[in-house]
Amino acid sequence: MPQTVLVINSGSSSLKYQLIDPDSGHSLAQGLVERIGEDIGHIHHRYSVHDVDINEPLPDHATAMKLVLDLFEEVGPPLAEANIVAVGHRIVQGGRYFNGPALVDDRVERLIDELSSLAPLHNPSALVGIKVAQDLLPEIPQVAVFDTAFFQDLPAESALYALDRDVAERYSIRRYGAHGTSHRYVSHRVSEILGGRDLKQIVLHLGNGASASAIIGDRAVDTSMGMTPLEGLVMGTRTGDIDPAVVLYLQRVAGMSVDEVDELLNRRSGMKGLTGDNDMRQVRDIARSGDHSARKRAREALDVYVNRIVKYIGAYTAEMGGLDVITFTAGIGENDIDLRREVCARLEPLGILIDEEANNQRPRHAVTISRKGSVARVMVVPTNEELAIATQAMTVV
Known part of the structure; x- marks a missing residue:
C-alpha cells in the first residue's frame, strides 16, 4: 500500500481532514466537522462509496478528533492499515520562527502556543489537534505546516509597517500574511502549467x-x-x-x-x-x-x-x-x-x-x-x- 499522510486542518469551530497519498495526490478519505462547541455539532465522513453524517454535541476539538479517528475504524479505512507516515497539521501563524514545515517537538508546540496572540481563533485549536493526534497516534510523526511560511521572506518594503521600530520589534509587529499554503500551491501549479x-x-x-x-x-x-x-x-x-x-x-x-x-x-x-x-x-x-x-x-x-x-x-x-x-x-x-x-x-x-x-x-x-x-x-x-x-x-x- 502506498504511503499516506493524515492532514488535519483545525479551525476555530471546525475541523477538516483528509487521508492523502502525497505521490499521486489521491484522497483516500476525507471529512468535515462543524459547529464544535455549539449545542449540536455535525460530522461528515466520506470513504469510497460510504458517506456518513453524524449530528451530536461536540463540546471541544479533543472530542471531535476522537470521533473522527473512531470513524476511520468504523467506516474506513482503518488507520492501522493505511500506512500513515505523518500527520500534517495546518497552523495559521508561524510568526518569524518558521519558514517551512517543522517536525513537532516540545519547542515547536511552545512557539505555536506563544504565537496564539497573533491568531487566537486558530493556533489554540490547531495545538489541540496536535496533542490529541499525539495521544491517539503516538508512533506517527506530527508535522506543523505554517500558513505564514510562504511569506516569511517578504522584502522589507512589504513586510514592515511604518511604526516605531523599537515597539514593532519588541512586540513582533510586521506583516506575516496568511493562506500561504494555498498561494504557494496555486502559483507553483501555474508555473508548471505554463x-x-x-x-x-x-x-x-x-x-x-x-x-x-x-x-x-x-x-x-x-x-x-x-x-x-x-x-x-x-x-x-x-x-x-x-x-x-x-x-x-x-x-x-x-x-x-x-x-x-x-x-x-x-x-x-x-x-x-x-x-x-x-x-x-x-x-x-x-x-x-x-x-x-x-x-x-x-x-x-x-x-x-x-x-x-x-x-x-x-x-x-x-x-x-x-x-x-x-x-x-x-x-x-x-x-x-x-x-x-x-x-x-x-x-x-x-x-x-x-x-x-x-x-x-x-x-x-x-x-x-x-x-x-x-x-x-x-x-x-x-x-x-x-x-x-x-x-x-x-x-x-
Whole structure:
C-alpha cells in the first residue's frame, strides 16, 4: 500500500481532514466537522462509496478528533492499515520562527502556543489537534505546516509597517500574511502549467477569508493580509483594510471595549456587515431578487468587494513591474462566475480581456479564461491545501 499522510486542518469551530497519498495526490478519505462547541455539532465522513453524517454535541476539538479517528475504524479505512507516515497539521501563524514545515517537538508546540496572540481563533485549536493526534497516534510523526511560511521572506518594503521600530520589534509587529499554503500551491501549479520560471503572478484566494499575493518566480513579494488575517481584501465577516483611527474612534466616542471592537471588525463586518449575510451565494441572490433596499445594499457590497480586489491588482502590477498571470482560486474564486467577470471588466483598460464562454464554468481543473490578445493570462486553478500540506509534511519525515 502506498504511503499516506493524515492532514488535519483545525479551525476555530471546525475541523477538516483528509487521508492523502502525497505521490499521486489521491484522497483516500476525507471529512468535515462543524459547529464544535455549539449545542449540536455535525460530522461528515466520506470513504469510497460510504458517506456518513453524524449530528451530536461536540463540546471541544479533543472530542471531535476522537470521533473522527473512531470513524476511520468504523467506516474506513482503518488507520492501522493505511500506512500513515505523518500527520500534517495546518497552523495559521508561524510568526518569524518558521519558514517551512517543522517536525513537532516540545519547542515547536511552545512557539505555536506563544504565537496564539497573533491568531487566537486558530493556533489554540490547531495545538489541540496536535496533542490529541499525539495521544491517539503516538508512533506517527506530527508535522506543523505554517500558513505564514510562504511569506516569511517578504522584502522589507512589504513586510514592515511604518511604526516605531523599537515597539514593532519588541512586540513582533510586521506583516506575516496568511493562506500561504494555498498561494504557494496555486502559483507553483501555474508555473508548471505554463512552463514559466520567472512569471509575475497575482493569486486571488477568495473564500470566506480572502487574500491576494504578488509572486515573482517562486518568491512572494507582497500579500494583502498583515500581522493578522484582518488586513487586506473585503471578506465574509472581516473588514479588510480600514483606517486604524476607526478603532480609536469607536473606543472613545462609542464607548466600545477592545473585545467589542475586535468582535465587530472580525465577525460582524465584511459582506455580513454590509448585507447581513457572509455567504457570497446568498448575497448574489439578494442582489437579484431581494426588496429594493436589500438589493441596493447587496449591490453596493459586491461593488466594494470587487473594487478592493481591483485596487490590489493594480498596485501589485506596478509593484512587480508588469504582470503575466492573474489566478482565481478558493471557494468564491473557483465558483463565482459573475465575480470573475466583474473584476476583469474593471481591468479592460489595462488590456485584460476575458473569454465569456471559458469563464462560464466552475472548473475542477486549471483553465484559462482570458482570450487571445489579453496582455496577461487569467486563470482559474482549484486550490488543494490538504495536498500541499501532505507534500510538505513528507519533506520533513
